[in-house]
Amino acid sequence: MFVLDSRLQQDSLVLGDFPLSRVLLSKDANYPWFILVPRREGVSELFDLSTDEQAQLWKETTYLAEVLKDEFAGDKMNVATLGNVVSQMHMHVIVRRHGDAAWPAPVWGKVPAIEYGPGQVDAIRQRLRARLDDQYQEA
Numbered sequence: 753m754f755v756l757d758s759r760l761q762q763d764s765l766v767l768g769d770f771p772l773s774r775v776l777l778s779k780d781a782n783y784p785w786f787i788l789v790p791r792r793e794g795v796s797e798l799f800d801l802s803t804d805e806q807a808q809l810w811k812e813t814t815y816l817a818e819v820l821k822d823e824f825a826g827d828k829m830n831v832a833t834l835g836n837v838v839s840q841m842h843m844h845v846i847v848r849r850h851g852d853a854a855w856p857a858p859v860w861g862k863v864p865a866i867e868y869g870p871g872q873v874d875a876i877r878q879r880l881r882a883r884l885d886d887q888y889q890e891a
Contacts, residue, residue, distance in 0.1 A: 756841040767880065768890040770812040772805060773843075775888070777876060780865035782854070784824040784847035784876070788812055795841040797834060812887075813843050819883050820847050828877060830859070876888040 756774065764776035772792075777787035779877075790809055801809060817829045826847040829881060833843050846859055854862035881886055881890060 754793055756789060757836045757838050758844075760787065760789065760842065762839065767877060768815075768888055770888055772808045773812050775816070776842075776875060777873065780859075781868045781869065781872065782863060782866050783852055783859055784826075785859065786820065787815060787847045788816065788845065792841075792842055796835060796839045798839060800841065809843065813845060815887075816847050816884075819880075820845060823879055823883055825849065825861045846864040 754774075760776060760818050763780075767775045767777050767786075770788070770792070771774060772790050773788035774791055778787060781858065788803065788809065790801060792801065792805070798806060798809070807880065813831060817831055819825065821829050824847040827850050828848040830846040830848055832846075835841065835842065848855060848859075853859075873887040877890065880888070
């Protein structure tokens, strides 16, 4: 049974689901920072997924990145799997802009996280709802 890692639960908000992945929003409002987590038990590495699931994760990742780059006027998309702290397989999809809080450095640990203000998360949900296709189901 799929259970979201407690650190991901603590540091992010559940937005919805693609066919394979749970879609999360990082609680750091410095950047439009999304996380995809394959809803599979015991998966810590990309190669733990079947070949078809790997292809599906990449399809969901690139689709989300393309939508986010356009929707949030990104200059560059950062897409990464690290898992040094959270071993559960997850894919970061981060919209980067020239002049953002960490530019051009990586986002991890560069500046303190900023909480979202009232209504900001709902606004992000509405923006995604308007842009993502029927493969996405909002939570």
